[in-house]
Every structure is written in structure tokens, then in C-alpha cells.
Amino acid sequence: MHRPCVPPDPARPLRRAAALLAAWAACAAASAAPSPPPVVSPEVSADGRVTFRMLAPNAHAVSVAGIRHLPEQPMTRDERGVWSVTVGPLEPDVYSYTFTLDGAVVTDPHDRDIKKYFSSESLFEVPGRPPILAQAQPVPHGVVHHQFYASRVRGVDAGMEVYTPPGYDPRASRLYPVVYLLHGYGDREDAWVDVGHANTIADNLIAQGRIAPMILVMPYGHAVPVPQDHSVKDYGAANNEAMAMDLIGQIIPLVEHDYRADPRAPARAIVGLSMGGGQSLDIGLYHPDLFGWVGAFSAAAPQTDLDATYTRVVGDPASRPRVLWIAVGREDGLLKRNQAFHEWLAAKGIAHTWVVSDGGHEWPVWRAYLPQFLELIFR
Numbered sequence: 001m002h003r004p005c006v007p008p009d010p011a012r013p014l015r016r017a018a019a020l021l022a023a024w025a026a027c028a029a030a031s032a033a034p035s036p037p038p039v040v041s042p043e044v045s046a047d048g049r050v051t052f053r054m055l056a057p058n059a060h061a062v063s064v065a066g067i068r069h070l071p072e073q074p075m076t077r078d079e080r081g082v083w084s085v086t087v088g089p090l091e092p093d094v095y096s097y098t099f100t101l102d103g104a105v106v107t108d109p110h111d112r113d114i115k116k117y118f119s120s121e122s123l124f125e126v127p128g129r130p131p132i133l134a135q136a137q138p139v140p141h142g143v144v145h146h147q148f149y150a151s152r153v154r155g156v157d158a159g160m161e162v163y164t165p166p167g168y169d170p171r172a173s174r175l176y177p178v179v180y181l182l183h184g185y186g187d188r189e190d191a192w193v194d195v196g197h198a199n200t201i202a203d204n205l206i207a208q209g210r211i212a213p214m215i216l217v218m219p220y221g222h223a224v225p226v227p228q229d230h231s232v233k234d235y236g237a238a239n240n241e242a243m244a245m246d247l248i249g250q251i252i253p254l255v256e257h258d259y260r261a262d263p264r265a266p267a268r269a270i271v272g273l274s275m276g277g278g279q280s281l282d283i284g285l286y287h288p289d290l291f292g293w294v295g296a297f298s299a300a301a302p303q304t305d306l307d308a309t310y311t312r313v314v315g316d317p318a319s320r321p322r323v324l325w326i327a328v329g330r331e332d333g334l335l336k337r338n339q340a341f342h343e344w345l346a347a348k349g350i351a352h353t354w355v356v357s358d359g360g361h362e363w364p365v366w367r368a369y370l371p372q373f374l375e376l377i378f379r
Helices: 012-031 198-207 235-258 275-286 311-315 335-347 363-374
Strands: 050-055 062-065 082-087 093-101 104-106 121-126 143-150 157-164 178-182 215-219 268-273 293-297 323-329 353-357
Touching (some): 050 093, 062 082, 093 363, 157 198, 235 275, 275 293, 293 363, 323 335, 323 363
Parallel strands (some): 178 215, 323 353
Antiparallel strands (some): 093 104, 093 121, 143 157
């Protein structure tokens, strides 16, 4: 039987494709797992209370630990599998914490701010009203440059952060005093910016007329690679020696070549925290011709051969820094070590400022020390 010719339907392929797509979408929707509930953590309220949350529907116990002055806080689970707890109100400052998840210590997966240490911790800020010095304010801001250089001491490229103050012009004739600001053991060159907010503190102090515009140089303090097992025996002396070579041999010349840095000793200061505090004392007091101002926060203070190491400072009052500022917290594990160094300085008649404050070995303490030191120097 002869069938009549029927012209093809041009829309048929499109309808078939649409039907297949709809069927696939229906199948995917049916098989897809339900979307997890939205999680915000940490959530800082206006009154200083902070709520932490963790999505862990299969966990048996979750808690938040490490918050300054607080014991470990057990969290409770809701019907969606979200664990939460609210603490505070907390004083305006920076805080770190971790979650303990069925015995495992983890960072908060919803918190973008991480303290980059050997064991990472999550971070958050409780803002002040009015703002604290470490809090960004509507004032002119300086610029933080991340600069790399080929370190002859390290044998590899090294990095450093360089803060130039508001109004800095590399083409102008003006020279600026320089603070070499050193971090602690396990941190990197960005620690004083990321956690310490040194650039923000400097911005606010300059805007308030409390300090003169200055350059802050924050180099990487591990000139000797940290042992993989994190053993520190004999590490400090070798690292301090290598750091001195790198700082004096390359970093200072580079800064004074690339930036409008005043090359005179009265226009140079060195200060640091913990390991960096020990480096500041070692380098600053051993080289009085280079640094007119020396500070140390919660320092890994020198303990042996002090008379031999600091012969120039002991024997020649003219070689002593204009300001030698040493501070430590009452709850700091390095208090006795700093106390012993303070007593040695006093016995030798070396003028210095000795500060013992509340707090332990922690960033809120060091962020409070920095403006105190900066307001004393370059006067």
C-alpha cells in the first residue's frame, strides 16, 4: 500500500529534547539529598555576645575551645544537625578558637579568618563602640606592600610586609623613620597585619596625632627553617644569628634603597613579640650603632653570656638605646625569663622601661603593647 508523503515536523526534535531534559531534571531532583541548612559562624552581636555554629548531624559531641579566659564550651544540636552555643558578652578585641568534634580539633569551616600557625585556629573580632585602636576607622590609610627578595642567608626567596603611612610619596624628598617589627615563633611575615592589625593601629595613631608618620617593616623571622618535629632545642640561637645577618645584610639596605627610609640609627627601631622579642633584644642591643630604640613583648629573652654578649651596652652608656622597653603579661609562661633579664639590666645600671600587665602569651596583649611603644619612639 502506498503511503502518502508527510513533510517532517521541524519542532519534533526540540520537543523530544525538552522531554528528555525534563525527565532528567525530575530524576535528579528526586535523587538529590536535601540542601543543608545555612550556617553562620561566628555571629557577633552588637552587645558583644558571640554565637558559634557547626553542621555535624552525625557527631556525638561538639564544643568550642580556646576562647580567651573561657573554659571549653559544650554545644547543643538542633533537629537539623546544627550544633551551637552563645558566649559573652566579650570585651572588644581579637579572639581565637577551635571546635572539638568527637575528640578531633578542627577550625570553623564557616570562618574565613584563620591564624596561620603550626596548628591553625579560627579568629574573630569583637568591635568596640567607640572603636578600639586595632579597628579600622574613617581615617586616611597607609599601604601594605608584600615584597619578596632573594635572601642570601636563607638561600631562597623570602618575603616581608612593608607599611607606608598615609601621604607617603616615593618621589618626594621626605625621609621616614622605620620600625622593624618582628613576629613570633611559627608565624609568618603577615602576622602583624592579619592578626596584629599593626597597619590599622598606625593609621589611627597617626590620625590622632599621637605618633609621627613612619614605615613599618615586618620580615619573615624564621631565617633557619623550622624543624619538622618543631623541636626548638638549639634552634633559637642559630635562627637569631641568621636573622641578624639577613636583617642587617639585606633587609635594611633593601628598605633604604626602595623606600624613603631615614638611614640614621635614631630613626630606626626594632621590636617584636615572643621569638621576635628575643631577636629584637639580641640584634638591637648587640648593634647599638644601628638601632636607637629597642622593644620586646613577651620576649624569648636572652639568658646566658649576657655580660659577654652585650659588652658595648654594659661598658658604654652612650651605646645604649634611647628607649629600651620590655613588657610581659602576668599569666605569660615567659614572665620569669623576662623578669630575670629585667633584673640583669637593673644590676648593670642600664635604663629601661619594665611593664608587667594583665594577660598571657596572646595577641590582645601584644596589640595593646604596640601603641605604647610607638608613642615613645622617634621623639
